[in-house]
Amino acid sequence: MLFAVTMDVHLPPDMDPDVKADILAREKAYSQQLQKSGVWPHIWRCAGRYSNLSVLDVKDNQQLHDVLSQLPLFPYMTIDVTPLATHPSDIALLEEGS
Template sequence: MLFLVRMDVRIPHDLPAVQVQDIKAREKAYSQALQHDGRWQSIWRVVGEYANYSIFNVSSNDELHQLLQGLPLFDYMDIHVTPLACHPSAIAS
């Protein structure tokens, strides 16, 4: 199942810099592991914002929910999920 996910990150300004750097490092490692195994198919930065659009390919809504909750930045994110379906005019399957 394909999902388009928008993630807007809102880290509190009073969070200690050392803690922020640790969270960001764990976030990068976690997201790259999911990219390597194919479940996080692509990630695109939103210009001028601390946000991204990503495509996930997972087996269920529950799996996506579990992966998103595992993000180290999850507590600091607003997340919007859009399920995707094949378009009948698409030339690629």
């Protein structure tokens, strides 16, 4: 199942710099592990914001919840999830059918 996920990060301005550095390092390692495994095939920075738009490929809603809730930045995020479906005008589908 594919999901478009927008993650907006809101770190406290007074967060201890060492705590922030640790959380960011763990977040990067975890997200890159998910990218390498294929669970997180796409990630884009939303220009001008501390935010990303990602596509996650998971087996079900529970796996999506598990993946997102294990993000080290999860307590500092506002997350918007949109389930994705194949569009009938997608030319990749037309090419597969030929």
